[in-house]
Amino acid sequence: xxxxxxxxxxxxxxxxxxxxxxxxxxxxxxxxxxxxxxxxxxxxxxxxxxxxxxxxxxxxxxxxxxxxxxxxxxxxxxxxxxxxxxxxxxxxxxxxxxxxxxxxxxxxxxxxxxxxxxxxxxxxxxxxxxxxxxxxxxxxxxxxxxxxxxxxxxxxxxxxxxxxxxxxxxxxxxxxxxxxxxxxxxxxxxxxxxxxxxxxxxxxxxxxxxxxxxxxxxxxxxxxxxxxxxxxxxxxxxxxxxxxxxxxxxxxxxxxxxxxxxxxxxxxxxxxx
Numbered sequence: 001x002x003x004x005x006x007x008x009x010x011x012x013x014x015x016x017x018x019x020x021x022x023x024x025x026x027x028x029x030x031x032x033x034x035x036x037x038x039x040x041x042x043x044x045x046x047x048x049x050x051x052x053x054x055x056x057x058x059x060x061x062x063x064x065x066x067x068x069x070x071x072x073x074x075x076x077x078x079x080x081x082x083x084x085x086x087x088x089x090x091x092x093x094x095x096x097x098x099x100x101x102x103x104x105x106x107x108x109x110x111x112x113x114x115x116x117x118x119x120x121x122x123x124x125x126x127x128x129x130x131x132x133x134x135x136x137x138x139x140x141x142x143x144x145x146x147x148x149x150x151x152x153x154x155x156x157x158x159x160x161x162x163x164x165x166x167x168x169x170x171x172x173x174x175x176x177x178x179x180x181x182x183x184x185x186x187x188x189x190x191x192x193x194x195x196x197x198x199x200x201x202x203x204x205x206x207x208x209x210x211x212x213x214x215x216x217x218x219x220x221x222x223x224x225x226x227x228x229x230x231x232x233x234x235x236x237x238x239x240x241x242x243x244x245x246x247x248x249x250x251x252x253x254x255x256x257x258x259x260x261x262x263x264x265x266x267x268x269x270x271x272x273x
Contacts (some may be wrong), residue, residue, distance in 0.1 A: 002072070002110070005151075005263055006262070008020075008164065009163040009164060009250055009251065009273075010047065010162070010163045010164075010165070010166045010167055010168055010169065011044055011168060011169075011271055011272065011273040012163070012169045012170075012171075012243045012246050012247040012251070012271070012272040012273075013040070013044070013168070013169070013171070013243070013257075013269070013270070013271050013272075014170075014171040014173065014175075014239060014240045014243045014254075014269060014270045014271075015040075015126055015170060015171070015172060015173075015258075015269045016033055016126075016174045016175065016258070016262060016267045016268075016269060017054075017055075017121065017122050017125050017126045017172045017173070017174070018030045018033055018125065018126075018174075018229060018262055018263075019182065019262075019263060020076035020079060020083070020121060020125075021076060021079055021082075021083040021086060021121060021125060021236050022079075023125055023126075023129060024083075024086055024125055024128055024129065025079075025080070025082060025083060025251040027263075027265065029261075029262060029263035030262055030263070031253055032092070032258075032260040032261060033258070033260070033262050033267070034129055036257070036258040036260065036269065037126055037129040037130050038129055038130065040130070040257055040269075040271070041129075041130035041131060044168060045223065046131070046136065046169035047136060047167060048098055048136070048137075048165075048166055048167070049093050049136065049137045049139070049167050049168070049200050050127070050131075050137070050138045050139070050167070050168045050169075050170060051096070051138075051139050051140075051141060051159075051162065051167055051168070051169045051170065051173055052119075052122070052123045052127070052139070052140045052141070052170050053099070053121055053140075053141050053142075053143065053169075053170070053171045053172065053237045053239045053242045054122030054123050054140055054142075054143075054172045054173075054239065055122050055143070055172060055173040055174070055177075055236040055238070055239055056075055056120040056121060057117075057120055057122070057140060057142040057143060057156045058142060058143045058144065058145040058147075058235060059142040059143070059144065059145060060144070061109075061110040061111060061112060061144070062104050062109055062110065062111040062112075062141065062142060062144060062155060063090055063111070063112050063114050063117075063141070063142040064081075064097045064100050064101055064111065064112075064113050064114065064139060064140070064141050064142075065097060065114055065115075065118075065119070065140045066092065066094045066097035066098070066101075066113040066114060066115050066139075067092045067094070067114075067115050067116065067117070067118075068091060068093075068094055069089075069091060069139075070092045070117065070118045070119050070138075071118035071119070072087065072088060072118055072119055072124060073117070073118045073119065073120045073121070074086075074088070074121070075120045075121055076121060076260055083246045083269060086124065086125075086128065086139075086195070088119065088123075088124035088127060088128045088130075088134050089134050089135045090119070090124075090134040090135070090136060090137065090138045090253040091135075091138070092137065092138065092139065093137035093138065094169070095138050096137070096139050097113055097139050098113070099142060099162075100139065100159055100162070101113055103158055103159050103162075104155070104158050104159065105162060106158075107154075107157070107158035109155060109158050110152065113142075117140070119138065119140060121171060122172040122173070123138065123140055126170070126172055134149075139164065141155075141159075141242075143235060143238055143239070143242075147233075147234050147235060147238060149218060149219045149220075149221060149234075149241050150219050151240065152238045152241035152242050152245065153215060153218065153219065153241050153242070153244060153245040153248075154245060155242050155245060156241065156243060156244060156245020156246040156248075157245040157246070157247075157248070157249070159246060160245070160246050160247070160249055160250070161249075162246070163246065163250065169243065169246050170243075171239030171240055171241060171242055171243035172239055173235070173236040173237060173238065173239040174236040174237075174262075174267060175197060175200055175237070175240070175268045175269075176193050176196070176197065176230050176265050176266065176267050177229075177230070177231055177232075177233075177236035177237070178193075178229060178230055178231070178232055181193070181265065182263050182264075182265060188266075189226075190214075190266075192225070192226035192229045192230060193226075193230060193265050193266050194266055195225040195226050196224055196225055196226045196229070196230040197226060197230075197267075197268055198225075198261070199224040199225055199250060200224070200268060201256055201259070201268060203217045203218060203224075204240075204244070204253075204254040204256075204270050205253060205254050205255055205256055205270070206253075207253050211248060211252045211261060214244075214248075214252065215244070215248065218240075218241055218244055221234075221237065224247050240270070243270070244270065244272075246272075247272030251273065253271040253272075254271060254272045255268035255270070255271055255272075255273070256268055256269070256270060257269050257270065257271045
């Protein structure tokens, strides 16, 4: 049975968005991921608004989309024409954007609003599968281009009050993101992939890990087994740090809600609820 506190708070979800538009285009290597996203959306229900932290947006300071009708950014290349015809006309939410800006700056985190930027595929690919009607207002929050894990946890902690507003917070990245391993016939790395995945699951879900130790493990994630093999660059992991920061005060332990293969590699999703 859920605790009284967790019932009053919105869930926080770190999910994989897969390879570019491939999940939406019916790619066989994404079938398990697509099935998971559709099922988890049913479990979560329909929130009044969604905040997305996407691996595909980095800025010098925390930046928030504030347009009421953001467009789509096709931030990928080399795919069939259908990939550039995908639509997801979810409305923006300027009021929520301003609230996030206020929370960040009140916590000493420099921030700015961006009225021009649209939604990237880290947002529209998973949400098109989860909430295909595109009627839920959405806001995107950027990563910081310094890729500092401690600062991304702080980013999440600054906006934790959004959970009491029932805002669904989604970190959209990948727990494994080595493109050579995904697409090369000569790089295997399955053992490395599994070792890091096991470490990440233990770090995020093991109830015996003290909160301070859990946070330190995430800050020092490069010390994990084969960390730099699994993340040559960490932008796809850092949305998880933001999610942890949002959730850790009230829900320090996540649960694994997906642990399956995407394009032949083990990938995991976590839910704090």
